[in-house]
Amino acid sequence: MIASSPDAPVVVAARRSHVGTVGRGHHDLLAPELAAPVLAAVLADVRAHGVGARPTDVVLGSCTGPRGNIARISALAAGLGVDVPGVTIDRQCGSGLAAVLLAASTVRAGEADLVLAGGVESASTSSSTTQAAFAPAGFPDPGMGPAADALAAARNVSRRRQDDYAERSHARVVAAQSAGTFATETVRIGSLDRDEHARCLDPALLARLRPAFTPGGTVTAASSSPISDGSAALALVPERLRGDTAGLRIVAGAVVGCDPSLPGWGPVPAVRAVLARAGVRLDDVAVVEIVEAFAAQVLAVTDALGLDALGTDSARICPDGGALALGHPWGASAAVSVVRLFTRLVRGGAPAGTLGLATAAIGGGMGVAMLVEVVR
Structure with missing residues (x-):
């Protein structure tokens, strides 16, 4: 510990x-x-x-x-x-x-x-009717969708991988709902008794979707989180x-800046900073919850951190799905990630000393990350 x-x-x-x-x-x-x-x-x-x-x-x-x-x-x-x-x-x-x-x-x-x-x-x-500026005049200030397309292109994240990741996120949320995984963490408000966006996605349908933001881009409506x-x-x-x-003991946290033209990159330096402060390796972390704003962004970040999100590391990255399927209530989503860690690790009975990580990209070119450790 x-x-x-x-x-x-x-x-x-x-x-x-x-x-x-x-x-x-x-x-x-x-x-x-x-x-x-x-x-x-x-x-x-x-x-x-x-x-x-x-x-x-x-x-x-x-x-x-x-x-x-x-x-x-x-x-x-x-x-x-x-x-x-x-x-x-x-x-x-x-x-x-x-x-x-x-x-x-x-x-x-x-x-x-x-x-x-x-x-x-x-x-x-x-009460907001237009998106506020994320950066002043003279700095790049792309919309989040086009920025995800740009990050996918810069980091060679293919359309097929994005579709596969989106399908997996939805399948995991649907499975967690069926298993009652979210029951102990959720509070019913009004008439809504489940997270309402998740569904079983048809890979053939995903492949036919047109780019949502950029002509010739790779990001689609299915590989983007819904406004929530x-x-x-x-x-x-x-x-x-x-x-x-x-x-969950909070071991270390970090908020960092990055190139505002690629805001989805923010978790990479944020995670590296947190791991350095704690003196641990990413291999030591049992569960990684990353806010799934876009599948392209998740894959670009995990690739850069040396994680195989669709392969050997799949089981520890958003293991019950994430914002692509749950939804993305902007101001709440990164806190939802910590709730998910709490359920997975504390309610799930992980032994003392088990590490978890939550991270998110931030408009304007920033990233935030927090490392936690199970205590009993």
Whole structure:
């Protein structure tokens, strides 16, 4: 096991909503209405573990929500009490994981005994009508779809591999739904009782799809994640307060910048930075959860990191599927990745010392990554 300290932050509870496709299952729910029930469920889990500390703060990532502090509104709506503040941060598709890292820093500094962190996105009710700029004039600022096509071309990621990866993501989510894998991590909100986008994909149909973004490109609608609504939240406490509660100790995190013309590349330097800080190898990591914004981006990143995503390393990369099939609620997706690690490793009974990794690419040319270790 990696050396720790009494104030090392540990995730002791993790929940998420079902993910709804934009304009469908959660179409009439504002961001706080998606976040509040999940926050309440996480706090109930914490109390069930015997942790009595009061929440010091609520940190939520969100990209397109209505004006105002979504985290504070959600904390009040969740019944956390008027003395529990909140802060909302925007690091685009990495917002949920950036929120967790910010909360972890507060715990590690000894300034908090319990922080709830995660992300939320209600694209269906967003007040935003146009995409904000990711970079200023004079810098490249491509749309995410064309950028995925450019990354696929730059890293020689073929159309066939993208189709194969997308089919696999959907098949894994469908299998996990059938097995009840998501039941312990999800909170039902409204009428939606399952992640609604996943389906069995026909390889022959995938092969006939036209490029979605660039003439002659390789990225299609099937190999792109859908715009979605959803939320995720986690509870972080210092090691000294977790008692015998199993969880995920946050070992290291990193946020880095990269070429804004290829924003999907961000996880590569972010993962390398995290592994270097922790002094471990990627071969030591049991599960890698990467936000599947595009199949091209996942394959370009895993290729560069020396992982065979469709071969020998397939079983440890998004083993229950990812955002291509679950959906991609931007501000929440990276936090959903940590919820998935929690279910796979903690709820799944992985032994103490097992390592997991969550990472995401970020618009504007950034990447975020976090390394966690099972504690029992």
